[in-house]
Amino acid sequence: MPSPSPANLTVIPAVDGADVRAPAVLVLPGGGYGKTSDHEGEPVAEWLAGLGIHAFVLQYRVAPHQHPAPLIDAKEAMLWIRGGDHGIAVDGGRVGVLGFSAGGHLAATLSTATSAKTPALDVPSAVPDLSILCYPVVSFTDAVHQGSIDNLLGRSPSSELLRKMSPELNVTDATPPAFLWHTADDAAVPVENTFAYARALIEHCVPAEVHVFPHGSHGLGLAGGESGPDQWTALCGNWLSRQGWTNR
Secondary structure, eight states: OOOOOTTTEEEEOOTTOTTSOEEEEEEEOOSTTTOOOGGGSHHHHHHHHHTTOEEEEEOOOOTTSOTTHHHHHHHHHHHHHHHTTTOOOEEEEEEEEEEETHHHHHHHHHHTTOOOSOTTTSSGGGSOSOEEEESOOOOSSSSOOHHHHHHHHOSSOOHHHHHHTOGGGSOOTTSOOEEEEEETTOSSSOTHHHHHHHHHHHHTTOOEEEEEESOOOSOOTTOTTOTTGGGHHHHHHHHHHHTTSOOO
């Protein structure tokens, strides 16, 4: 079983304790595949832990590393979390993913079973049981975030590769349910990315909850003090409760 090193995976057990059997969520910070943003990592994991969910923050590889390196890191982390070698009482049948911006793209590629070109990792258990996508990069063919494409795929990716790395084109009936949020005036990653993924889920009868706030800059993280977007954590907590993942 692949085992991410402690250097790239931070474990934050649920506040109820590491020995309490509970769902887990893999947290993928954003950063345009050029970095991973600290404010979208451990603070978010601590919020999840407060809901009674074990959280794991992954510092996946970014540029100059390219595809499939980040996806390999994420799939290894998913399998390691399910496997239980960490000693945390994770419910292996309830492991989700939460991603911001480019981390949202990575979460969506996980959710749509995109190949990492590694048979041992391209398995059903590497697919999360639900996803939370926060102002995600999604499409590599329409309303794109060019920086994410350049960092992940290089300057001249083929049209075929761009389609393969566009999760909205790869949703199936087996794709897990998702909670998505975005701001309508996001100047970095157009809100059309969230709409495209949500539309694909709905077309395949996969449950999707979508919240679009009128105003807010890109990269808000937990969005504390931001009127409108600051509601997303409460809305998401309620959604997780309806999924049976938390009683809070």
